[in-house]
Amino acid sequence: MGYERMGHNPAHTVTWGFIMISTVFRYAAVLTVLSMVLSVDARGNDAVIQLPAPTFESDYSLEEAIFSRRSVRSYTADSVALEDLAQLLWACQGITSPRGYRAAPSAGALYPLEVYVVAERVKDLPQGLYHYQPGQDIGNHSIELIDPEVSLQDVANAALGQKCIQTSACSFIITGVVELTRKKYGERARQYVLLEAGHAGQNLCLQAQTLELGAVTVGAFHEEPLRRLLGVDHLPIYVLSVGIPDHGSR
Numbered sequence: 001m002g003y004e005r006m007g008h009n010p011a012h013t014v015t016w017g018f019i020m021i022s023t024v025f026r027y028a029a030v031l032t033v034l035s036m037v038l039s040v041d042a043r044g045n046d047a048v049i050q051l052p053a054p055t056f057e058s059d060y061s062l063e064e065a066i067f068s069r070r071s072v073r074s075y076t077a078d079s080v081a082l083e084d085l086a087q088l089l090w091a092c093q094g095i096t097s098p099r100g101y102r103a104a105p106s107a108g109a110l111y112p113l114e115v116y117v118v119a120e121r122v123k124d125l126p127q128g129l130y131h132y133q134p135g136q137d138i139g140n141h142s143i144e145l146i147d148p149e150v151s152l153q154d155v156a157n158a159a160l161g162q163k164c165i166q167t168s169a170c171s172f173i174i175t176g177v178v179e180l181t182r183k184k185y186g187e188r189a190r191q192y193v194l195l196e197a198g199h200a201g202q203n204l205c206l207q208a209q210t211l212e213l214g215a216v217t218v219g220a221f222h223e224e225p226l227r228r229l230l231g232v233d234h235l236p237i238y239v240l241s242v243g244i245p246d247h248g249s250r
């Protein structure tokens with residue numbers, strides 16, 4: 001059969017038409033599946049919240065912050081700003097160098113600390129348990145929602161029902177991955193990780209002071225219930241409660 005004759009055969013025209021239509025449908029199906037996959041990814045990323053970039057200057061001097069810091073255990077019902085939450089997290093474990101160094105010193109720059117925050121009264125942030133992600137670059141940090149059901153009451157329950165946690169706007173939990181440090185420092189690891197949590201906790205307290213927030217460090221808690229709450233096998237080291245200070249009842 002010659003080429004010209006094929007082109008004029010109505011049966012072939014129908015066949016080509018069918019092939020073209022089915023190809024279009026196949027592409028459409030592939031695009032639909034692709035867009036479904038992408039939207040699932042987008043939904044997954046909803047759990048990660050980019051934080052406001054921290055500021056690196058303030059009118060509040062370090063000396064003034066050291067001098068005036070006191071443990072504050074009574075808070076008003078007001079919410080803390082998301083910018084302030086971001087600043088506190090950055091001061092605690094944020095990135096301060098293009099080489100990945102952080103705000104608090106770390107033995108061997110291994111950074112075994114993880115920071116969690118249970119937020120109940122933070123503006124523009126739904127209640128829940130979040131995990132801090134310091135990120136790779138200075139100021140490019142985020143939090144990931146771990147569990148929207150976790151409340152401050154849950155944290156307080158693990159900490160002898162301490163009211164300062166229950167009534168805080170948010171409470172931070174610093175944990176340590178001791179095994180990370182143990183690989184390099186052996187039996188000194190636990191001590192090093194505890195020291196690091198002290199550095200990070202103090203940074204957070206002094207930063208809270210400069211933001212005129214009230215903060216208290218809490219060490220009286222049971223480790224196991226906190227571990228269960230966080231869903232990790234790290235060592236829970238410190239709980240830090242933060243809120244707007246209620247000067248009337250301090």
Ligand SMILES: Cc1cc2nc3c(=O)[nH]c(=O)nc-3n(C[C@H](O)[C@H](O)[C@H](O)COP(=O)(O)O)c2cc1C
Nearest residue numbers: 069070071072073159162164216217218219220221
């Ligand atoms: C390791 C450690 C654990 C602490 N645990 C608690 C605690 O569980 N509950 C609490 O209300 N305060 C706790 N505090 C805060 C101390 O009570 C407080 O720092 C102390 O009374 C001194 O007061 P100041 O922080 O105002 O200088 C703790 C402090 C440290 C350093």
